[in-house]
Amino acid sequence: MLGLNKKDTSLLLLVAALVAFAPILLNPFPEGSALAQFNAGYPDLMQRFVIFGIFAIGFNILFGLTGYLSFGHAAFLGAGSYAGVWALKLLTINVIPAIIISTIVAGLFSILIGYISLRRSGIYFSILTLAFAQMAFALAASVLTPITGGETGLQTNLNDPRILDFGVREGGNIPAPSLFGLEMGSSFQLPVAGWLWTFNVGYYLSAVLMLIAFYIAIRIFRSPFGMMLKAVKSNQQRLNYTGLNTRPYMLACFVISGMYAGLAGGLMVAMDPLAGPERMQWTASGEVVLMSILGGVGTLIGPVLGAGFIKYFENIFSKINDNLLHQWFAFMPDGIENVLVAIIHPFIGKGWHLTLGLMFMAVIIFLPGGLVELGQRIGRLFKRRKSDDTSGQTTPAE
Amino acid sequence: MSILEVKGVNKRFGGLQALGDVNLSVQENSVHAIIGPNGAGKSTLLNCLVGKLIPDTGSVMFDGQSVLGRTPYEINQMGISRVFQTPEIFGDLTVMENMMIPCFAKRDGAFEMNAWGSVLGQKDIVAHAEHVLEDMNMADKRQMMASSMSRGDKRRLEIGMCLAQEPRLLLLDEPTAGMARADTNNTIDLLKEIKDKRDITIAIIEHDMHVVFSLAERITVLAQGTPLVEDVPENIKGNPKVREAYLGEAQV
Numbered sequence A: 001m002l003g004l005n006k007k008d009t010s011l012l013l014l015v016a017a018l019v020a021f022a023p024i025l026l027n028p029f030p031e032g033s034a035l036a037q038f039n040a041g042y043p044d045l046m047q048r049f050v051i052f053g054i055f056a057i058g059f060n061i062l063f064g065l066t067g068y069l070s071f072g073h074a075a076f077l078g079a080g081s082y083a084g085v086w087a088l089k090l091l092t093i094n095v096i097p098a099i100i101i102s103t104i105v106a107g108l109f110s111i112l113i114g115y116i117s118l119r120r121s122g123i124y125f126s127i128l129t130l131a132f133a134q135m136a137f138a139l140a141a142s143v144l145t146p147i148t149g150g151e152t153g154l155q156t157n158l159n160d161p162r163i164l165d166f167g168v169r170e171g172g173n174i175p176a177p178s179l180f181g182l183e184m185g186s187s188f189q190l191p192v193a194g195w196l197w198t199f200n201v202g203y204y205l206s207a208v209l210m211l212i213a214f215y216i217a218i219r220i221f222r223s224p225f226g227m228m229l230k231a232v233k234s235n236q237q238r239l240n241y242t243g244l245n246t247r248p249y250m251l252a253c254f255v256i257s258g259m260y261a262g263l264a265g266g267l268m269v270a271m272d273p274l275a276g277p278e279r280m281q282w283t284a285s286g287e288v289v290l291m292s293i294l295g296g297v298g299t300l301i302g303p304v305l306g307a308g309f310i311k312y313f314e315n316i317f318s319k320i321n322d323n324l325l326h327q328w329f330a331f332m333p334d335g336i337e338n339v340l341v342a343i344i345h346p347f348i349g350k351g352w353h354l355t356l357g358l359m360f361m362a363v364i365i366f367l368p369g370g371l372v373e374l375g376q377r378i379g380r381l382f383k384r385r386k387s388d389d390t391s392g393q394t395t396p397a398e
Numbered sequence B: 001m002s003i004l005e006v007k008g009v010n011k012r013f014g015g016l017q018a019l020g021d022v023n024l025s026v027q028e029n030s031v032h033a034i035i036g037p038n039g040a041g042k043s044t045l046l047n048c049l050v051g052k053l054i055p056d057t058g059s060v061m062f063d064g065q066s067v068l069g070r071t072p073y074e075i076n077q078m079g080i081s082r083v084f085q086t087p088e089i090f091g092d093l094t095v096m097e098n099m100m101i102p103c104f105a106k107r108d109g110a111f112e113m114n115a116w117g118s119v120l121g122q123k124d125i126v127a128h129a130e131h132v133l134e135d136m137n138m139a140d141k142r143q144m145m146a147s148s149m150s151r152g153d154k155r156r157l158e159i160g161m162c163l164a165q166e167p168r169l170l171l172l173d174e175p176t177a178g179m180a181r182a183d184t185n186n187t188i189d190l191l192k193e194i195k196d197k198r199d200i201t202i203a204i205i206e207h208d209m210h211v212v213f214s215l216a217e218r219i220t221v222l223a224q225g226t227p228l229v230e231d232v233p234e235n236i237k238g239n240p241k242v243r244e245a246y247l248g249e250a251q252v
């Protein structure tokens, strides 16, 4: 289907199904129950899942295929965000032009950075990309204030020109980003028994774009272009002596990857029309590296899993506090309860980074292939069980 | 007719004269060996032919065109393929994928943005790669990861990858170095077969005299960066100058 083989088609359909039903799947616990805390099916977080999924898929096209580790990918996310806000300000509050312009601007920006950074490989490439991103961050926060809004950031205003929205001027409110009038923030809520499911416009727009981005990534992975990129990672010298010019291959790959980041940036401002310099900071660049490695570098689905995993932790674990722990352990004797809370305390709330760090280490050491490898191992375990069973059946005791 | 003309090539590394006034002419459709003791400058000379090094002075003409100042991929696209001293293949790719890459380079040139079609949908490339794999007797290994093969097979694959490009000149840098006798003989047979089957010029750098005398039609002896003699194998064997250059290596 769609020019994909069977395996890739089922992967795409599986992801599509998961994404489509995410508002239900991510809310497994009834409203008001003790575990409702762990529900992730609210629009804000689901939007982040898929938007960072796009960012990570794009990053993985570069890092996973070619092995070139960009440590400045947030610069493209930021460039896309600023471009998106400007489109919302100058053109129209409709998000479609904003998203397209974000992607294009990030692409142009990555031609410049890629052209220079790709003169080096390995650690020097990483350092160059990092340097560029930090430069972009510093410029955005200071010199470029007229364009970026400086430290406070750039946002939409009531008196923005919005030349394409001829005269459509509702009352005294800043218009919210919308898709032909359908506001990104609007949701349809469906209470079923104890559950509350929220279907949000912004989420579904982002989800559709993520599916398209994922589909394009699969095509790239399976294409002759993708094979050349894998060859760059495997043996660049052999590639050169086989008559292939690695430069344009690498630049094309870098720009595609940058455009994915730009798309993610554009979606971020479509959901919330605000862009600040911190979006370009090196911690943001590092985060997408973590997502890819945690999920499984060079795999198709890994980066999406990694993005979801990290965003879940960031938003859910950070919300757990001591009060909540005391509630959970209230059934225990006071002394034990206090000890338990004291032990867990550093790992929750603001300490969620510690938990994430430990898990990251565990993955690197025990699962170099990331969450995807974990899945594969579990899958193999089940298969072995099954084949043991069947072999037991086919050779009955004599 | 000579396909490769090297004239007055000099190359210094700091104070070391690695190549001193090298002249060499390789005839089209011949097998030309370059031999010499370790450190004679054989690899340096080869690197000057493929764009890895640029000679300080002199000229290198391939088929009437200068190769100097061109990058390795451009020189390859002119029709020179190179086999390395230790096999250089794409270890993380399958044997089939390894073979397809040179087929793409042959069909599409140095760069082609084909990010949409699937690799396996390229029927002509698949057929071409399959054909060369069969020629190399490697068809049964097509799904193997290239890095998991024996050294002899890696060498065979690398030579196959070069042949898939149908080069006019094939350069080999000590293709049997570090190989067991059996693998060495296999490689000799393979090269002979290649020579018999196609119109191709082969320039081979070699240390192993057994290999050289089984294959070469002409031999150039290099010593301390300078060609000592150039002749047919029969005359090289008895040449006292060559014996002297190899003194202590007791192979000739």
Ligand SMILES: Nc1ncnc2c1ncn2[C@@H]1O[C@H](COP(=O)(O)OP(=O)(O)O)[C@@H](O)[C@H]1O
Binding pocket: B013, B016, B018, B036, B037, B038, B039, B040, B041, B042, B043, B044, B045
């Ligand atoms: N890149 C280099 N830098 C410095 N010296 C080199 C370099 N490459 C080769 N040499 C020196 O040049 C001489 C010839 O080397 P080489 O061409 O590798 O010899 P051969 O292949 O005949 O054994 C040797 O003395 C070697 O040490």
Ligand SMILES: [Mg+2]
Binding pocket: B042, B043, B044, B085
């Ligand atoms: Mg050598």
